[in-house]
Amino acid sequence: MENTWNELYNLQPTVMKLIKNALIKDRIAHAYLFEGMRGTGKKEIGLYFAKALFCLNLKDGFQPCEQCIHCQRINHGNHPDLHIVEPDGASIKKEQIHLLQQEFSKKGMESSQKFYMLIGADQMTTNAANSLLKFLEEPNQKTTAILITENIQKILPTIYSRCQHVSFKPLSKNEMIRLLVNKGVKPEKAPLYAHLTNNVEEALEMKEDEWFLQAQKIVLKLYEILSKNQLMDALLFLHSDWLSHFKERSQIDTGLDMLLYIYKDLLYIQLDSDDMLVYPDQKNDWQKNALQVSKEKLANQILAILETKKRLQSNVNGPLLMEQLLIKLQEGSNFV
Template identity: 60%
Template sequence: MIRTWELLGETQPIVLKMLKNSLKKDRLAHAYLFEGMKGTGKKEGSILFAKSILCENLMDGYIPCNSCNNCKRIANGNHPDVHLLEPDGLSIKKHQIQSLQEEFSKTGVESKRKIYILAHADKMTTNAANSLLKFLEEPNALTVAMLLTEQIQQILPTILSRCQIISFTPLAPNKMAEQLIANGMKKSDAPKIAQLTNNYEEALLLSSDEWFVQAQKIVVKLYQTLRGNPLDTLIYLQREWFIHFKEKDQYDRGLDLLLLLYKDLLYIQLGKYEQIVHINEKELLETNALKFSNHLLTEKITAIFEAKRKLQSNMNPQLLMEQLVLKLQEGFSVV
């Protein structure tokens, strides 16, 4: 997602400011730790930073040209002085760190500096982490390390103390929606999907996932049946919901979609129409919003959150849904 400094500035302005200052003042740290949730652009940011460090025609002191030999080779993943290290199986092992140390004891092949990017740094074995620590304790002025992690709490404090920590924050839903629409996603889908994930790549996958497309329709139809006879709603669960939603994570996704519907009702009551994500169901929701007191609507939202909690506690999913829909039907005609 993040391939230029301009995009980085839009999604991670604080990260841009910190890295830009390091480059323009020529005060590169020996080691950086990029931390943040999945999908926040840490790996893309590290590649971009590597380009800026090695670019032969740097513009404005920090912007890579993307056309010189170094930029092209980094983009293609075959620059001899830029090494990306990822877990071997489930973890990063000691021999991987030792191989990296041996490589970095050599002179740069095509540039003065050598860069290594350690993806999923939290997955290092204890021996690998200790080996890396020795590497960090004896810094080479021409070596730059970038450690990437989604679990900063799993990194040894002694390693953290030797890194400049750069935090990548989740993309705000409205910004995510704007980017998704700019990349061709339907305006009716983008706001909803942006509420479900902070991961740009996952968002794109969701939009083209047939299971997810069908799940949205089933959730809306379930919501509509809640206005009728409780027996009809339970029958709908048997005929549609239980057939489509089978795994625990699928139930959780369905509850998230249901939650978004009730949040939209609340936004309508509060006059925050710009925050509604079910654009195609706007008229239906506007009509229904008048049938709930604010207190009752809050209770229903709380009931969905409670159902999500029970799901994670391994309550029987079918029993959970049957109890939830009966709770959601209570007081539907109250104004």
């Protein structure tokens, strides 16, 4: 897996600047703590950093060549001086840290340094954490450690205080859309996935998920019926199609989000903000509706959906909530 400087810089500009500076000034900390949500590029940037440290032909002092033996071995996941530790089952165990220490007591096999990444560092057992602590305090050769976590509050203070803390920001919607399109998602579909998740892999799974594809059709169909002011038909459709598809609370919530984005799109069409559209491929069909409905009515419809989402959290009667919502959407009146 290769990631160029530019790609990673677009993903996490602050982090990449920090790494560039560290490399150029040759001020590499012994240990870093990479913290941020899933899918924000922590592991990818960790591997880039490793390549930059091992690379034989570093460009401009911070860009690995991707050609030398070290770069290639890291890209292929078989560099002898780079170790990646991940939770074995539910936790990272003491034995795993001991194995790592044994590896590190040997000399670098192909270089004069060692690099390790601990993925899920918050999942270390107390014993593992204590072993690691000693290791962090007494590195016996040039060693760089990257601890990766999605739960910074679960990292022991003793470990936290020995690492340089690097915070990864959630991806912006635009960046997420760009990445998805790069990975083969149709440009007109990417915005919806980017709105439903912050995680590229999760979005790619959604794209293949039959439930999710069906969900999109049902939501669009429901809106189509509502837009024709056919409340009875909408209620019938609710019972014949919607309720049997959106059953669990999380599913209903996803359905409501998808519906919410439709009404927001109508607002954006009114505002001529095409770049904000979640369903750009529906624009032509919706344009007429969007121009006929008042901003006030749209705002009330959006509020009604948000209110339903809120009520859903404390009320398990999904069908009743949905019936009430459809009536409110049809009236466009305030929900309260």
